[in-house]
Amino acid sequence: MIRFEHVSKIYNSHSVALKSVSFEVKPQEFVSVVGRSGAGKSTLLKLLIAEEKPTGGRIFFNKQNILKMPAKELPFLRRQIGAVFQDFKLLPNKTAYENVAFAMEVAGKSEAEIQNDVGRVLDLVGLKNKKDNFPRELSGGEKQRVAIARAMVHRPSVIVADEPTGNLDPINTWDIIRLLIKINELGTTVILATHDKEIINALERRVVSLENGVVSRDENPGRYILS
C-alpha cells in the first residue's frame, strides 16, 4: 500500500535526515515509527504527504509514485492520507465543527454531506458536545481529537500521526492512542511516529526504528529498543 524505496533526504552536508530508507506498509496495519528527536521520523511522514520532497529514492502510495505526481493532484493525495500533528494545526478562528467541516469544504462536498459526516466523526472522537467551541476553549487532548476528526472526515485509507501525544499529559495521551487503535480496528491504516517508550511497549504492534536516518530494526510485534 505504502512503499519507501531507498529514500534519502539531505538538507545540507551537515544535516542528513534520511539515508536510503526502505520499508513497506500493508493495508490496515498499525505501524509505529520510533527514534530519538532528529532521527528522521517527522521527515519520513512529511515526505509521505508531500509536504517535503526527498533528495533521492521513490515513494509509492497505492502503486502511484507520489514524486511523479503533478502539483495539481497533491490535494487528492492529501485527502486520502489523513495527517495529525504534534501542534494540532487547527485554525484558531474556526470552531471545532468548522475546523472539521473545512476539510470537507476543501473537497467541494455538499452542505448536507458535511453536516452528516462532521457530526458522525465528532461523535467518533467523543466531542459532539464541544462542537461549537473554539480551539482556545479546548484542552490539549480535545484539540488533538478535533485534529483526528478532521483527518478522519475524508474516510482516508491511512492516518499518519506525527508525535500526536507530544504535547499531552499521560491520561490524554492514552485517550488519543486508544482512539487511534479504534480507528485502526475500523479498517484504517495507522502510521504513528513517537518517541514514547511506554506507548510502544504497550501497543505490541509493528515497530520501525530509525537511528541517524537509517532503519535499524523492523519487527512485528516490536519493542522500543534503541542502541
Add this chain to the structure above:
Amino acid sequence: MLNFWRNGWLSTATVLIMTVTLVVWTSIFLLNVVLTSVLDVLVEKVDISVYFNLGAKEMDILALKSKLEGMGEVNSVEYISAEQALPIFKKRHADNDIFIKSLQEIGINPLEASLNILAKNLSQYPAITAFLNQDQYKGIITNITYTENKDAIDRLSNIIKVLRESGVAASLILAFIAFLVAFNTVRLAIYSAREEITVMKLVGASNWFVRGPFIVEGVLHGVVASIISFMIVIPGIGFLGPKLFDFLPNINLVSYIGDNFWPLLLFQTLGGIILGVFSSWVAVRKYLKV
C-alpha cells in the same frame, strides 16, 4: 468574505493604506494635468511678429500670410494693418504723454503693418524665421522680433522641456513608491495568515481554494479604498480648485473633474482592484508552495 470582517483591524489598515496610495496616484495625475496646462499657457504667450515697411502692399502681405498658414509648423497667423495698429498703440501708451504728443505732431500714421505668428511648438520658431529671412521677402520686411527675443524663447523652451520630463519622471517614482507601500501592507496581512494557508494545503485544499478568498478580499479592499479616496479627492478639488482658478484662470479643475468624472472613477476603482488583486496574488503565492 467572512475574513474581511473577522480581521477588522487588518482590513481597516490595508484599506487605509490603499486609499492613501490611490489619493497619491490621483493627485499626481491631476498635478500633471495642471502642469501641462500651465506650460501650454506659457507656450501660447510666445509668438513672433513680422513688421513690414510702409511701402509694402497689403496684397503681398496677405499672400505671405496664406503661405505661412500653409506651413505645418504654424498654428495661426494674425494680420494687423497699419490702421489697426494705431488704436492699439494709442491704447497701450495712453498714459504716456510724450508718445501721444509726438504722434500728433507727425500727423500721419507712422506705424507698420505686421503679422503675429504663433507656432505649434516652441522649437519651430527658428524654422519659421528662416522662411521669413528668404531674399524674396527682404524688400518688404523691416523687422522680425524673433531675433530680439531669441534668447528668452530658447530658454523658456528648455525650461518647459525639462519641467515636462522631470514631471513625468517624478510622477512615476512617486506612484511606484506608493504602490510599494500598499503592496507591502497586503503582504504583511497575508503573512499573518501563512499558518492558516499551510493548514488548508495540508488538509487537501487546492491552490485556487486557498487563493480565492484572498483575491476576493483584494477586490473588496480595492473597491472600498477607491470609494474612500474619491470621497477625499472630490471635496479636495472642490476646495482647492476655485483657489487655483483665481490664481491661474486658464485652469479650472472643478470643471475638469466634472468633465472627467466617470473616467476618473474608473481609473481609481480599476487601480484599487488591480493593486489589491496583484498584491494578494503575489503574497499568497509564496505560501502555496507546501
